[in-house]
Amino acid sequence: MDAMASETTSHTEVPGEAHGGGTLPQLDSSTYPSQLLWLVITFGALYLLLSKVLLPKIANAIEVRQSRIAADLAQAEQLNDDARKASEAYDAALAHARTKANSIAQENRAQVLSELDAEQAKVDADLAARLAKAEKQIASTREKAMGEVEGIASQLVEDVVSELTGSKPSSTAIKSAISAAGR
């Protein structure tokens, strides 16, 4: 086998290497134990290193990032919610303040109006009282004046008659004469 192999592999550089040339090196079973041993060693070592150390680390990094993103999204949603609630509260407060202001204005107007009415009524009553008093005074003054007219007239008549006739007329005659003239 060796002789045949070295014959067919005359172009092989290293003469000591028997496996080459016409036969497949893959079918040379003398290399199998070494390949299998080192496959077990390297594959096993790689498996242990990956499964125990490296893959958990990478998985952890991915996990941390995903949970961070989820937490941030949740927080953003929470903040958004808060902002909306604050906006709603502001709107409600504004509406409340507006209605309150309206009612205060209404109340004030009503109060002012009622005070104005009361003042006016008072002034009106005062004026009416004064007017009544003045009218009464006028009436009494006229009464008095009218009462004195008869006395003055009878005096005047007496003076005129006595001046003209030289005799004093009786008071009853004067009175009847005046009342006849006044009619």
Next chain:
Amino acid sequence: MANDPLHQFQIKPIIDLFNVGGMDFSFTNSSLFMVAAAGTVSAILFAASRSASLVPSRIQSIGELWYEFVANMVRQVMGSEGMKFFPFVFTVFSFVLMSNLLGMFPYFFTVTSHVVVTAALAVFIIAMVVVVGLAKHGLHFFKLFVPSGVPIAILPFISLIEVISFLSRPVSLALRLFGNMMAGHIVLKVFTGFVVSLGALGIGGIIGALFPLAMGVALTGFEFLVAFLQAFVFAILTCVYLNDALHPGH
């Protein structure tokens, strides 16, 4: 040597370790690139997981992309209960992918171009399917071979087909990866070998070498695709088979 397309698959001892019962367990170029593949995967993921910051760095993004890619694959095929196999599937995918990619460098050895490596992985995966299936479901695991809703008359026939299909899984799993990697490297070697031998023939040969040169460039790009695709197919089939262990009743 330069034109022998099989030379690249030769296994040469680097350090003679020990012989047990006539079996040679030397540290070979294959062993070296197994260590290199595992070491490269570890180094990248170590760099990716070193600074686990909230806003990932470039290398951390690569690590997380890689992680999510395999995690999504496992979740889609097996559901969330399959995540306990995630480290195993991730290791299979990463080891195969890195072995394939390292093999694309000139003068580098391709670990997965040896059938004993791919067969060992495939047999281990199928053995794991059987062990997990039996441990989890007991004899119900064998429902895998008895599809529901099949008429009793043709059931033995169907079961026979199912058993054969199950037994052929490790074979197809091992040969697909091995065949793709070996054939790709042979084709690359043959085409680029043409460039060298035609180039030695003078001016006409140099012009004639342009075609295999262009093919070599195109095939190199194609082989990178195959390197990734075969690692992906190997990993997703691992998921599909492990899914049978979790849910044998179809």
